[in-house]
Amino acid sequence: MSTEITTDVVVIGAGPCGLFAAFELGLLDLKCHFIDILDRPGGQCAELYPEKPIYDIPGFPVVTGQDLTDNLMAQIAPFAPEFHFNRMVNSIEKQEDGSFKLATDADEIFHAKVVVIAAGGGSFQPKRPPVENIEAFENKSVFYSVRKMDDFHDQDVVIVGGSDSALDWTLNLQPIVRSLTLVHRRAVFKAAPASVNKMQELVGEGKINFLTGQIGKLDGENGQINHVHLITDAGDLSLPATRLLPFFGLTMKLGPVADWGLELNDNTIKVDTEKFETSVLGIFAIGDINWYPGKLKLILSGFHEAALMARAAKAIVSPGERVVFQYTTSSTKLQKKLGVA
Amino acid sequence: MEVIRDWGLNIKAECGGALSCATCHVYVDKDWMDVVGAPSDEEEDMLDSVGDVRANSRLSCQILMSDALDGLKLTLAPSAAKD
Numbered sequence: 113m114s115t116e117i118t119t120d121v122v123v124i125g126a127g128p129c130g131l132f133a134a135f136e137l138g139l140l141d142l143k144c145h146f147i148d149i150l151d152r153p154g155g156q157c158a159e160l161y162p163e164k165p166i167y168d169i170p171g172f173p174v175v176t177g178q179d180l181t182d183n184l185m186a187q188i189a190p191f192a193p194e195f196h197f198n199r200m201v202n203s204i205e206k207q208e209d210g211s212f213k214l215a216t217d218a219d220e221i222f223h224a225k226v227v228v229i230a231a232g233g234g235s236f237q238p239k240r241p242p243v244e245n246i247e248a249f250e251n252k253s254v255f256y257s258v259r260k261m262d263d264f265h266d267q268d269v270v271i272v273g274g275s276d277s278a279l280d281w282t283l284n285l286q287p288i289v290r291s292l293t294l295v296h297r298r299a300v301f302k303a304a305p306a307s308v309n310k311m312q313e314l315v316g317e318g319k320i321n322f323l324t325g326q327i328g329k330l331d332g333e334n335g336q337i338n339h340v341h342l343i344t345d346a347g348d349l350s351l352p353a354t355r356l357l358p359f360f361g362l363t364m365k366l367g368p369v370a371d372w373g374l375e376l377n378d379n380t381i382k383v384d385t386e387k388f389e390t391s392v393l394g395i396f397a398i399g400d401i402n403w404y405p406g407k408l409k410l411i412l413s414g415f416h417e418a419a420l421m422a423r424a425a426k427a428i429v430s431p432g433e434r435v436v437f438q439y440t441t442s443s444t445k446l447q448k449k450l451g452v453a
Numbered sequence: 454m455e456v457i458r459d460w461g462l463n464i465k466a467e468c469g470g471a472l473s474c475a476t477c478h479v480y481v482d483k484d485w486m487d488v489v490g491a492p493s494d495e496e497e498d499m500l501d502s503v504g505d506v507r508a509n510s511r512l513s514c515q516i517l518m519s520d521a522l523d524g525l526k527l528t529l530a531p532s533a534a535k536d
Contacts, residue, residue, distance in 0.1 A: 239532075
């Protein structure tokens with residue numbers, strides 16, 4: 113049976129704009145639950161550029177993606193938002209009373225009065241290498257992650273990539289496979305030096321193979337590969353293989369958002385600039401995923417959008433309640449909510 | 454990358470030019486290789502995240518347009534295409 117959770121607001125996406133929304137909503141006493149496909153908060157800041165400096169956050173001459181995420185998490189901590197990671201919202205249905213029912217791919221149902229889509233560029237998915245017919249083999253003999261080690265037991269495995277994921281799985285799977293070949297386009301790895309050394313030791317001992325090259329084509333039938341064709345500097349070669357693990361990082365796909373009946377503008381969601389509400393009353397969109405005339409995909413714009421959205425969300429969750437505009441610098445009420453007064 | 458994107462060509466350019474994603478991958482025409490130059494180390498690292506790298510691969514967000522590049526010929530790599 114699916115888990116059911118009832119809350120004021122569900123925020124889809126725990127990137128910087130979504131996180132700050134929990135602050136603005138929290139000041140108005142609205143409770144948030146986050147749903148994110150990644151395994152941690154921060155969105156693109158954490159996944160694409162955790163170590164890269166950002167120079168255009170007001171008040172921070174320079175801050176890294178990870179530090180910005182950590183600071184936002186500290187800032188919203190007084191409101192105790194709840195996080196549901198590693199899952200994706202599949203569907204949103206408007207109920208007769210105007211509230212929403214959301215279903216995730218982790219078999220949960222969320223009931224919320226307001227939905228905030230802060231999903232950036234969509235959901236992160238593994239990058240699919242540009243290889244013809246690869247879809248036909250996916251989840252049968254081509255995998256983008258290792259869910260069950262058993263699937264690789266006694267198999268002829270080809271791992272492609274030069275990242276930590278590629279190296280980690282080379283080392284983890286080596287003891288249980290029949291053969292393992294690591295393929296990378298060059299002999300330079302952007303991975304932990306200890307893993308690279310260990311991999312090179314295994315190559316030296318003849319326990320694994322390493323080839324520089326790229327995947328050209330896959331042979332097989334009924335979803336089961338039998339050969340991986342490689343394009344290498346030394347010419348093309350065909351490698352017998354029963355499992356392929358390409359590790360090329362993540363990319364963003366709009367995903368199910370496109371099917372929620374919202375008015376779109378080329379992979380972004382149309383909103384108004386007063387409330388940042390979508391074409392569906394009660395569903396808001398903030399940050400990189402929304403569009404309006406003059407839109408700039410900046411984190412600071414998303415922060416502003418979150419503040420205005422929160423006022424409109426409050427009016428939906430607590431209709432008729434008068435909301436007095438207050439400043440955190442002077443309002444004891446707000447300071448109490450923040451736990452500082 | 455901005456020029457390619459703003460003309461509505463099929464380029465994902467996911468990170469918007471931050472050298473963080475490799476979805477603006479292009480092949481530089483052989484006559485232009487010397488003028489455009491080689492990728493930086495960081496760009497080479499980023500190119501590890503696509504499966505169709507060639508000797509003339511560059512990330513177009515790292516090619517700064519100038520008069521010297523007037524007439525530049527590029528081919529969009531399959532890995533740069535939108536879904």
